[in-house]
Amino acid sequence: MATMATRIIHTSIARDWREVYAFMADHEKMPLWASGLSSGLTRDGDEWVAPGPLGNARVRFAPDNDFGVVDHLVTLESGLKAHNALRVVPNGDGAEVMFTLLRQPDMSDEQFAADAAWVEKDLAALKSIMESDQESEQPAERTVHR
Structure with missing residues (x-):
């Protein structure tokens, strides 16, 4: 398979990167x-498992x-697999969240642009949650060793 076109979509979040990662x-x-997982996830x-259209x-x-690293491999019922590279790294006192969007074979320019806009919207939602009232939005405790 030839190398796919990519787009790195990122956002800065004014919250400690370890808290963003834990969330x-x-x-x-x-x-x-x-939003692609808005129907929820069930552990198996x-x-x-994520139900979808x-x-x-x-x-x-x-x-x-x-x-x-919050990478995840999504396998559709058709057998199509999509590797989603999702990372959060320190950015000063905050965090930088990056998603690598890979253009799938046979995807039109319009579809690739729509996928990028979807990821941008999701990262904006993450930023909004993480930067909102930090007292009431504390993520569950997770151990991150440093």
């Missing part, structure tokens, strides 16, 4: 900001880690 890595909270062994997608997440 992002809590898979049960992903539907709060990742090492994977999660194309059937149930199976999602396998990177294990908890110290590097801010």
